[in-house]
Amino acid sequence: MSKLTSMVFSVVAVSVLSACSSHYSENEHIKQPKNVPIEWQSDFKAALTESTERSQSLSILSNQQLRDFLVYALETNFNLKQEFLSLQQKRQALTVANSALWPSIEAGLSARRTKAEEGSIGNKFEAGLDIRYELDLWQKLSDAEQQAQLAYLAAEASFEQAKQTLIANVITAWFDVIESNRLLELAKQRVELTKQSLDIIERGYQQGLNEALDVYLARNDFNTEVSRLSQQKATQQTAIRALQRLSSDYPTGQFELDSELPSYQLESLSVVPSDLVENKPSLQASWYELMAQNANLAFVHKKRYPSFVITGSIGDEGQKLRDLFDGSGLVWSLLGNLTAPIFNAGQLKANEETARLQLKQAEQRYLDNLYQSFETVENRITDAVSLEQRYRAILDAKYNAQMAAELSFGQYQSGLVTYTTVLNAQARAFDAETSAVQLHKQLLVNHVQLQLALGKTPQFNQQNELAVNSQLQPQLQKDEE
Template sequence: MKHINFSGLVCAVLLLSACSHLSAVDNTLRQPTLPDNWQQQSPYLAVQDDWLSEFNQAGLSALVEKALNKNLTLKQLAYQSQIEEQQVKLSGAYIWPTLDLSLSQGRGKSVEPTSYATTSSISLDLAYEIDIWGKLSDSQRQANLSYLAQKATFEQAKQQIVADVIVAWFKHLSDKQLSTLYQARVRNSEQNLDIIEQGYQQGLNAALDVYLARNDLNSERSRLSQQQANERDSNRALQRLVGEYPDAQLNIESDIPFISASLGKGIPSELITRKPELVASWYQLLAKDAALAFAHKQRFPSLAIGASLSDGGETLSDVLSPASLAWSLIGRISAPLFQGGSLKANEKIALLSLKQSEQAYLDALYSAFNSVESGINQEESLLQQYQATLAARDNAVIAEQLSFEQYQSGLVSYTTVLDAQGRSYDAQSSLIDLKNQLIANRVSLHIALGGNFSTTQLSKSEN
């Protein structure tokens, strides 16, 4: 067989096309303009890691660990990470040569004259595309970046699951405390009704007071029934998060802490490398850039070589004889000449997809900053509301006691008593709700700032 000059073949291909594609990512995105400080300026403190321990709740860490290992949504993302990992291996395989072996044997019949023939064949084929433009490398780079993006997405999902479990834990606690408070309201209304009815029988109270007391009792019973349903719902929601629905019975007994300690917020520029969501968005952007490079190089000529070793005969022993084997070595250049504009359209689609990802990255970046700013502002507002409501609760409890004493002395009507009791219980309910809101907002701030929920083995969930 005639010798093929592969060096000349490569040079010929080089003359047919341009150099490889450079990155098309907007350079301003690599060093975006970021604020030096948060709008709600506070003394610089490093972002807190291991923030799960801040809530100091017995049993919460164990429940979080269950969620990390059993939550169904997290398991789906873990499998997606494994799929992306296999995609990396798959893209890497295209860079290597392929070697295929085929062995066949058959028997046929011919007519006039009738005869039978047995045929056997064997073939060993080697094929290899030389990655002169780096096209296959771009494909592998895209797969690697997609895998890194998925890993960062999985890490963000883990943090969000932890946050959801904590919020659901305290939501259930607040629902239980509200149920206890509403039970106390029912008992108080029953006692009031008993006192009013006794006074009515003695001619001391009007019939209107009896009807008002009965109406108040029925309203409180209705409110209690609704709150108990809310408590059961929050318990089921927590079961779902930890992956133990519908069999788990979560009996949580604890107090809701008052979160007032200052939180380290770091500086805005740290957020880009600390928050997994932004890291994932950046890797996705770079993956789209690699996809554009691949689509661009699809329009270039390709250079491939192939080798084949084959033989045929009537028996397997014939085809396996080294003396009769035939071989061939082939070099091939192929270049797309006309494909109806599909290659150009694919490159344009890849470019537009890259530009779309640039905007998605900017959107994620500024949304992250906005989430931090909103969380800081909300925490300050909730703390002010809590202090004001605490003072209102103390005054309302005193007013409730005084109003009932004055009613028994005939100084005020029973509607005044009902109004004072309503204010007292509303203030107590608001305090429970505000403490729960403070915790939920603090958890959201931790997520927005990108702090790690744990520095222990708890963060190493199973995939």
């Protein structure tokens, strides 16, 4: 063996040893946090025992109009289509990464026409096949393929999370429209009631039974309610437009929705914190992204190792096209190429350190998402308990305020109280009714958001889920084509 050959092998060996001596270890696996509690910390069971029995709880998706709208939104929503197209991009990236594990073959055909010095003109045709294949000695290409696979799984989980979020947003927007419709009805009733009261007061004033102050107060109350009615009409249209945008329809502000808020009562939780870690799509996406960064670190580290590439070619040439591959000019070659990085001014080392830092960053991002998910669930549980207690109290307040309003107006007609007392009683009754509607909707929305935070599609049973998915996938693929 010559001195030059010995020197080359020595340099390659030093390169391999230096790469292997890096502090990277494939045995270092990211683990789930160990301090995840067994049960939720918020006191939910106590609230269940205190919950009063009202009408039987209805399924949120028992309304056929809502279910049809959900299917339509899942087929047409712009953001969900973006997530689907992103998923398809990751699938193509996976195909690209997987192709590196296979040989690449290229075919070539060329034609050349030349003129010699003596004036003769000749033709030359060349055709051949070139083959290139890199041996995956260090599992480097496998790591790249694994990274692409994990990135695809992360995109798949993100797409599932986007579906669940869209379902929750549609249901929430649906409740907003129902609430705005109900509050609009109350505002109209309030205007009609104050108009009747104003007529009574003005007739009494003309007959000398009431004072001018009562007239002014009644007029002020009527004008206030007219203004509130106008504001509620705008709120209703805004809620409808928000719902229409979720289905990618033009936000006209016009939508016929004939339904009431479903009844609600607290339900026990079947998901514990450890289930959340395994089942919530957004956490799964963060975990797969973390694992993808881990695979990327392995790939970048192994780029410092030598690469062994086998290349081969077979070709033929002739003066006529039909002479190609007749065996007369057939040539072939086979070459093994071993290359190793020797000096690159620290570029490969810096790339590895960057990948390591990105892995640490992904780990912290996953932990932040995890504990943020815990926080969201705990807050939703706390809100559920608080809203339940407030709703029970406001129902009692609503009943008392309505009775007080009726009594005060009767006493006013009998001359026992002033009209100011009537206005105050009516305002309290209206506010109690409004609060009851608002709290009812907040209870339902909090329930939907709690299910979303737990990684569950809100009140979507298996049959409905399959029906939606079967219609969604072909539609998105058709749009892609």
